[in-house]
Amino acid sequence: MTLTKRVIPCLDVANGRVVKGLHFKSIKDAGDPVLLAEKYSNEGADELVFLDITASEENREIIKSLVSKVAQVINIPFTVGGGVKTLQHARDILLSGADKVAINTGAVKNPQIITELMELFGRQCIVVAVDVKRNYNVAGQKNVFTDNGKKFWFEVFIYGGKKETGIDAIEWIKKMESLGAGEILLTSIDMDGTKNGYDIDLTREIVNSISIPVIASGGVGNLSHLSAGILEGGADAVLAASIFHFGEYTVSEAKKSMQENGIEVRL
Numbered sequence: 001m002t003l004t005k006r007v008i009p010c011l012d013v014a015n016g017r018v019v020k021g022l023h024f025k026s027i028k029d030a031g032d033p034v035l036l037a038e039k040y041s042n043e044g045a046d047e048l049v050f051l052d053i054t055a056s057e058e059n060r061e062i063i064k065s066l067v068s069k070v071a072q073v074i075n076i077p078f079t080v081g082g083g084v085k086t087l088q089h090a091r092d093i094l095l096s097g098a099d100k101v102a103i104n105t106g107a108v109k110n111p112q113i114i115t116e117l118m119e120l121f122g123r124q125c126i127v128v129a130v131d132v133k134r135n136y137n138v139a140g141q142k143n144v145f146t147d148n149g150k151k152f153w154f155e156v157f158i159y160g161g162k163k164e165t166g167i168d169a170i171e172w173i174k175k176m177e178s179l180g181a182g183e184i185l186l187t188s189i190d191m192d193g194t195k196n197g198y199d200i201d202l203t204r205e206i207v208n209s210i211s212i213p214v215i216a217s218g219g220v221g222n223l224s225h226l227s228a229g230i231l232e233g234g235a236d237a238v239l240a241a242s243i244f245h246f247g248e249y250t251v252s253e254a255k256k257s258m259q260e261n262g263i264e265v266r267l
Contacts (some may be wrong), residue, residue, distance in 0.1 A: 003236070004046075004264045004265050004266045005235075005236065005264065005265055006046035006047055006215075006237035006238070006265075006266075007045060007226065007240075007251055007254050008045065008047045008049055008237055008238065009036070009040040009045050009239075009241065009244045010049045010050075010051065010217065011033050011048065011049065011050045011051070011241075012051050012053045012241060013050060013052050013053065013063070013082075014052075014053055014054050016063065017029055017030075017031070017032065018030040020193065020241055020245060022192065022194065030241070030245040033069075033070055034066075034069045034070055034073055036245065037050075037073055037074050038073040038074065040074075040244065040251055041073065043250050043251035043252050044251050044255060044266070044267065045076055046077075047076055047078070047237070048070070048074060048076060048077070048079070049079045049081075049102065049185065049215075049239060050070060050078065051080075051082050051129070052080075052081070052083060053082060053160045054160060055082035055083025056082065056083045056085075056104070056105040056159050056160065057159045057160055057162065058083075059083075060083060061083055061092070062080065062081075062082045062084070062089070062092075064093070067093060067096040067097060068097050070097070071097025071098065077100065078097065078098050078100070079098065079099065079100040079101070079127050080093045080096075080098035080101060080102065081101065081102025081103060081127070081129055081185075082102075083105075084102070084103040084106045085105075085113075086113070087113070087117065087120060089106075090103070090120075090121070091120075094121065094125065099125070100124070100126070100127050101121070101125060102127040102128070102129045102185055103126070103127070103128060103129065104128070104130065104131060104158060105158040105159055107128055107176065108165055108172075111175065111176075111179060114128065114176060114180050114181055115179045115180045118179070118180030118181075118182070119180070122182075123181070124182045125182065126182045127182065128173070128181040128183070128184055128185070129184075129185040129187065130156055130169060130172065130176075130185070130186055131156065131158070131161045131189055132154050132155065132169045132186065132188055132199075133155055133157055133161070133188075133190055134152040134190055135155040136150060136151065141153040142168065143168055143170045143171070143205075145201065145205075147201070154202055155168070155169060156169050156172050157189060161192075169202070169206070170205060170209050173206055173209060173210055177211070177212050181212060183212055183215065184206065184210065184214045184215065185215045186203060186206055186216060187217040188203075188218035188219060190218075192219060193218075193242070194219050194221070195220070195242070196219055196221060197219050197220065197225040197228055197229075198217075198220070198225060198228065198229045198238075199218065199219065200228060200233045203233030203234065204232070204234055207233065207234035207235060208234070213236035213237065214234070214235050214236055214237075215236065215238070215239050216229035216230075216238050216239065217239040220238070220239075220241075220242075220243055221243065222243070222249075223243075223253065223254055224261075225240075226240065226254055226258055227258050230258070231261065231262075231263065240254070252267075
């Protein structure tokens with residue numbers, strides 16, 4: 001049985017509004033999260049991701065009232081992340097209407113929280129979000145790759161892509177799987193907002209390193225990029241933001257395009 005591949009619009013939220021940037025910077029307004037969520041749910045999105053992108057950096061909890069409002073207008077699985085540091089944060093998010101909780105910075109600060117969350121809520125509820133950037137200083141690194149003659153490794157970043165960790169993304173994601181993550185939301189900071197497509201090399205490396213599902217994220221500029229994330233990157237799901245937010249394509253157009261490329265999707 002072929003599992004259908006998922007199309008997941010992403011709502012990056014700051015100050016109660018959906019925003020979109022380039023390489024996690026130069027942010028611009030993209031609309032109202034509740035209205036966009038309802039639109040995507042009606043268009044046939046398989047899931048929705050809501051990330052409160054400044055919560056960790058501002059050291060505050062996620063806006064629960066906004067999560068509740070979004071949950072009320074959709075009927076698809078809903079993943080929420082941003083500033084999750086404790087079991088209580090995660091519990092509050094799930095009680096506000098989310099089906100899954102995404103954790104990034106909190107996992108780097110305290111990896112054991114992944115196991116605690118998994119034991120409490122089940123593996124299927126735990127998404128580890130990993131923001132990754134290529135680092136060209138390869139001294140002492142184990143997993144080194146070459147692109148156009150340049151050597152690099154994949155480094156994990158936290159606080160909404162603002163702070164490097166020195167952690168190798170491949171080793172980190174393997175560790176997250178072993179601790180209880182049910183899914184990886186993999187975002188390339190290098191590709192984010194560029195509209196040049198996913199970092200296929202990164203996606204493929206991660207997919208080949210673990211056995212849990214990987215959501216490809218960062219860089220979609222046209223519908224062919226979605227198919228490439230699945231066919232070339234091996235991802236289980238593809239996430240996109242600006243192509244949907246700014247009305248370039250609908251979710252149903254995205255799925256039809258993927259189906260034409262031989263990918264099984266839920267229409």
